[in-house]
Amino acid sequence: MICHGQEDGEHAHCTLAEEAEHAVGVSAFECYQCGKCTAGCPLAAEMDWSPHQILRLLQYAAPELEEQALRSLSIWLCLTCEQCVTRCPQEIDLPRLMEYLRQQSLERGLMHPQGRDILAFHEAFLDSVRKHGRLQEVGLVANYKLKTGHLLQDVLVAPRLLARGKLKLLPQGIKGKAAVRRIFERLQHDEGKEE
Amino acid sequence: MARIGVFICHCGENIGSTVDCAAVAKAAGELPGVVHSVDYKYMCSDPGQSMIKDAIRTQKLTGVVVGACSPRMHEPTFRRACNEAGLNPFLCEMANLREHCSWVHEKLPDTTAKAIDLVRILVEKVKRNKPLSSIKVPVTKRALVLGGGIAGIQAALDIAGAGHEVVLVERSPSIGGHMAQLSETFPTLDCSQCILTPRMVEVAQHPNITLYTYSELESLEGFIGNFKATIRKRARGVDEKLCTGCGVCTQKCPNKKIPSEFNEHLGTRPAIYVPFPQAVPNKPVIDRDRCTYYSKGKCQVCAKMCPTKAIRYDQEDELITIDIGAVVAATGFTIKGTDFFPEYGYGQYPNVITGLQFERLASASGPTLGVIRRPSDNEIPENVVFIACAGSRDSAKRLSYCSKICCMYTAKHAMLYKHKVHEGRAHVFYMDIRAGGKMYDEFVRRAIEEDQVNYIRGRVSRVFERNGKMIVKGVDTLLNGQSIEIEADLVVLATAMTAQPDAEATAQRMKISYDADHFLSEAHPKLRPVEMNTAGIFVAGACQAPKDIPETVAQASAAASKVVGLFSRSELAREPVVATVNRTAPPLFSTCVGCFLCETACPYQAIERDDIRGRDGQLIRQVAKVNQGVCQGCGTCVALCRSKAIDLQGFTNEQVFAELLAV
Amino acid sequence: MKIGLYPGCSLEGSSREYLESLQAIAPVLGLELAEVPDWNCCGASAAHSLNHKLALALPARVLALAEQAGMDKLLVPCSACLNRLSTTRAELIKNEALRREIAEVIELSLTCRTRVTDVLSVLAKATANGFSEKIRQPFARRVACYYGCYLTRPVEGAACRRTEDPQEMDALMKLAGADPIPWAFKVECCGAGLSLSRTSSVAELAGRVVEDAALRGAEAIVVACPMCHTNLDLRRSNIEQNLGTRFAMPVLYVTQVLGLALGIDERALGLHRHEVPVRWEKKANHQDTQAPSEVK
Incomplete structure (x- = not known):
């Protein structure tokens, strides 16, 4: 979908639903609110807005309701388990839409406070990959704890993992780690401009 | 020498406000061969028609062009007027100045110029028109009704009741169809068998009805009034x-x-x-x-x-060939089985059943004698979940349409269950309640208000078994998307109503059209709802689209009245717009070279082979011949003919070329 | 059968027993596994959640390296990596311009000619002929085959057919002498990548899986995904706390079960690395073990 005015190079005002359809090809308007996604979602009970309600918020095409979707915890809880799209009678790729909404939420600074831990984990994960080329689990956990302040979480699990030879303490880089780092630089740098 | 009359109609404001009709009439009057040209506000009105008739008589016209609306609208009107004035109706042509000109253009000089062009084209054509007479075909007053469900039964009884012979063909061992399987019918809750079986007996005893059960249509040849049906009567043993x-x-x-x-x-x-x-x-x-x-x-x-x-x-199987004048297709429907639903257990749970299975459980003649018992252990279920839209309105399952009857029968099922198991709990998961119809919504409200059926607005994501119970995981979208988990003893899926698995093959055998979902396509969704595009074939019941019993019966009676209307005449007249193969004097006989490309190309099997024999009976040549009763005038053969031996009456090559050259 | 291998980060660290057991059974099954040289992390759900192009570029580099090494087929044992690699490949095949753009970003040529395959398909082929003769010790136990999300979804191009009730792992278990039970949580999500950031949710979701398997008398849960294993095994104490019940039922990788059936040493299969000990009180009798295998 091309948003109005875009062809003429004017400043385009698109609704969030239009933007999402343009960016990831998922139309919120195809949803007829049957709730089957919510009924099957493993985390629906913990969400502030159910999956089908996120779609409903977008259908209004009203800025204040769009903002509620972007401020929601739901978009951060989505596990991308694909259960919803597998059963959706309208074949709406909700996980893909959730991914888009997370990116928009970040860009517009509307992130739900509880989404922070989840974001911190993702960021710590990517930090590790950027540095070493591969995930370094000990570094990931340490970094995550620093980012969130959950210093004591899982403090009991680590020694057991260590004892079973499951933790590698020393970072193990790959030869191509410089190449991987360049990938991050290119894509994280121009991320904002692109969309 | 041609003497053409031109009549330009204003169609009130429709043409007159955009096209300068007087200027068109004036310009037309100057065309070679035109001896009379006038314009008038409503040419189709009585005075308008009289103007045409008078002109034919006084001016001795040899052809008429009416510049007005679409020929689909008024060609019959003007041709009739010509006929009344003694001019062969096929010497009258219409220039469409409304749809092709005034409605699609602004009021500009060019618009009037275009109207003049359109008239000139038709003047050139009509100069080359030849008098034609309509083709008469006989009508065999015997109907074939395909399918012995309630649609076929009703159509057969109506046609037979009007005094015509009917051949009713049903492929299963008995007539009755799905209606015979039903327990009680909405919204009156009258017993299905009680109202159906007398009708079935009437069919069997009717002197005008020949019944073939355990039989199928093998082939259907011919055309309106003159079909030849071959029926395979399977061996019963x-x-x-x-x-x-x-x-x-x-x-x-x-x-x-x-x-x-x-x-x-x-x-x-x-x-x-x-x-x-x-x-x-x-x-x-x-x-x-x-x-x-x-x-x-x-x-x-x-x-x-x-x-x-x-x-x-x-x-052994027996093949029976019968002459038939009209056909009613009432081949019915089927439903999706529980195995169609991965998320509801792929059909592996005995206590997940279809609505039609529930009908059998609720029916006094069913396997449980009307007591609702669940299949796994024959216990009476205390908690029953009904899932509406199972498969219907589900693009992912490639069934995007609404099955139309499920809202009503689900309400009925829940109600019947509550009437039979007073302490039981009935839940209905639904998306919308579609209960348009006489006393329909009242019926659903009764289920909710009086029988306290719990209607839950939301779709069910999954059904699985645990400890002998069926766990139904749904959602209530009216309760802020709260997840609803019900431990049910029995789950009833209102599974989608679909076309018969062999609907496509059946339609192809009868050369009738069908839609993407394999339901038969009527000729016009509003104005010709029981006719097929193929003349002489009519449709009734759920083979055309999902529908309930009252609608089916109404449609069956409508189809029957169409058949009876057809049978009210012993001959049919049809337009002589058909192909002809030219004939010339011996020794050539025809420019047809006998390649029979036309025979391969003809979509209606209208091309026959004609033997030309000498006086001694010796075969001289074989040439193509058009069966005028079958030919639909599509012109495919004309385009393909290498030796230009075929032409289309009313649209000859000469006429069409003249039209083009006039532009 | 020669085949490329992309272990992914988990199989080098917290789920190393998956790789160990895969490598232990490979020679016996006639599988020759060649690791993708200098592979990198696929970005997993982190990149997927935050940056779509990054989520394509990281797996794309792996695909390009495999291609460079001349691999026709790449085995990806981790379901999460498998999901990232196969969806990336599908998207880049569909979108030519995007493929060129990503190739530039990763500084490698990329045709996507290397196909990506899952562990169940590879094992099914490798055990298709003569496997029964190789069995030393049939794994005669009732097992709950747990597929999780990414072996069955997205449906298009999924490793398993019958989305809601896959049978591929069940078939392998039958070959190994086990008795795969019908159960209801085969394809329900365990909580996946929220293991660290939202442990409470994982305890809840993984708990439902373990509870249903136990209820139906499973003696072990079998998995083919490191995240599933982490959430069902490493997070077992969280699950038990949440449900207030103890479950002794161990969680094994499909490769470990095949290894045990082939008579391979338990240590070589990495059984000692599990949180829930891989041992059973006594040989359970199939007829009367309807009761849950909980230890009170």
Whole structure:
């Protein structure tokens, strides 16, 4: 979908639903609110807005309701388990839409406070990959704890993992780690401009 | 020398406000061959028509061009007027100044110029028109009704009641269709069998109806009024004349564990069987795929027991060819089985059943004698979940349409269950309640208000079994998307109503059109709802689209009245716009070279081979010949003919070229 | 059968027993596994959640390296990596311009000619002929085959057919002498990548899986995904706390079960690395073990 005015190079005002359809090809308007996604979602009970309600918020095409979707915890809880799209009678790729909404939420600074831990984990994960080329689990956990302040979480699990030879303490880089780092630089740098 | 009259109509404001009609009439009057040209506000009105008639008489016109609306609208009107004034109706042509000009253009000089062009084109054509006379075809006053469900039964009875012969063909061993399987019918809750079986008996006893059950349409050739139907009467293994329907064979058959189709596999039947006690005809058939005699060569218990010696193991299929004047397609529908639903268990749970299976459980003639018992252990379920839109309105399952009847029968099911199990709990998961119809919404409200059926607005994501209960995981979108988990004893899926699995093949056999979902396509969705595009074939019931009993019966009666209307004439007149193969003097006889490309190309099988013989009977040549009764005037053969031997009457090459050159 | 291998980060660290057991059974099954040289992390759900192009570029580099090494087929044992690699490949095949753009970003040529395959398909082929003769010790236990999300979804191009009730792992278990039970949580999500950031949710979701398997008398849960294993095994104490019940039922990788059936040493299969000990009180009798295998 091309948003109005875009062809003429004017400043385009698109609704969030239009933007999402343009960016990831998922139309919120195809949803007829049957709730089957919510009924099957493993985390629906913990969400502030159910999956089908996120779609409903977008259908209004009203800025204040769009903002509620972007401020929601739901978009951060989505596990991308694909259960919803597998059963959706309208074949709406909700996980893909959730991914888009997370990116928009970040860009517009509307992130739900509880989404922070989840974001911190993702960021710590990517930090590790950027540095070493591969995930370094000990570094990931340490970094995550620093980012969130959950210093004591899982403090009991680590020694057991260590004892079973499951933790590698020393970072193990790959030869191509410089190449991987360049990938991050290119894509994280121009991320904002692109969309 | 041509003497053409031109009549330009203003169509009120429709043409007059955009096109300068007087200027068109004036310009037309100057065209070579035009001797009379006028304009008038409403040419189709009585004074307008009189102007044409008077001009034909006084000016001795040899052709008429009316510049007005679409020929689809008023060509018959003006041709009739010409005929009344003594001019062959096919010497009258229409220039469409409305749809092709005034409606699609602004008021500009060019618009009037275009109107003049359109008139000039038709003037050139009509100069080359030849008088034609309509083609007369006889009508065989015998109807073929395909399908013996309630649609076919109603259509057959109506046609037979009007005094015409009917051949009713049903492929299962008995007529009655799905309606015979139903328990009670919405919104009145009258017993389905009680209202249907008298109709079935009436069919069997009607002197005008010939009934072929366990039979199928093998082929259908011909055209309106003149079809030839071949029916395959499958071997029952029973001599119907000798069989008295005493039922001894079915009682004595040792092979009794075959899932009963009539009971939707919830009960069993023997290998020699009558589908249900009220079957019409009450004559058994042998299921050859399951009969021990056919697989092992031994048994023959039924033959030994039959008091009238009616068993015929070596009976063969019979092919019967009948002349038919009209056909009513009433081939019915099927439903999706529970195995269609991965998320509801792929059909592996015995306590997840279809709505049609629930009908059998609720029916007094069913496997549980009308007591609602769940299939796994025959217990009476205390908690029943009904899931509406199971498969319907589901693009992911490639069924995007609404099955239309499920909202009503689900309300009925929940109500019947509550009437039979007073302490039980009934839940209905629904998306929308579609209850348009006389007393329909009131019926649904009664289920909710009086019988306290719990309607839950939301779709069910998954059904699985745990500790002998069916766990139904749904959602209530009216409760802020709260997840709803119900431990049910029985789950009833209102599964989608679909076209018959062989609907496409059946339609192709009859050369009628069907839609993407394989339902038969009517000629016009509003104005010709029971006619097919193929003349002489009509449609009734759920083979056209999902519909309930009242609608089906109404449509069947409508189709029957169309057939009776057709049969009210002994001859049909049709437009002579058909292809002809030219004939010339000997020794050429025709420019046709006998390549018969036309025969291959003709979509209507209208091309025949004509033997040209000398006086001694010796075959001289074989040339193509058009069966004017079958030809639809599409012109495919004309375009393909290499020797230009075929032409289309009313649209000859000469006429069309003249039209083009006039632009 | 020669085949490329992309172990992914988990199989080098917290789920190393998956790789160990895969490598232990490979020679016996005639599988020759060649690791993708200098592979990198696929980005997993982190990149997927935050940056779509990054989520394509990281797996794309792996695909390009495999291609460079001349691999026709690449085995990806981790379901999460498998999901990232196969969806990336599908998207880049569909979108030519995007493929060129990503190739530039990763500084490698990329045709996507290397096909990606899952562990169940590879094992099914490798056990298709003569496997029964190789069995030393049939794994005669009732097992709950747990497929999780990414072996069955997205449906298009999924490793398993029958989305809601896959049978591929069940078939392998039958070959190994086990008795795969019908149960209801085969394809329900365990909580996946929220293991660290939202442990409470994982305890809840993984708990439902373990509870249903136990209820139906499973003696072990079998998995083919490191995240599933982490959430069902490493997070077992969280699950038990949440439900207030103890479950002794161990969680094995499909490769470990095949290894045990082939008579391979338990240590070589990495059984000692599990949180829930891989041992059973006594040989359970199938007829009367309807009761849950909980230890009170």
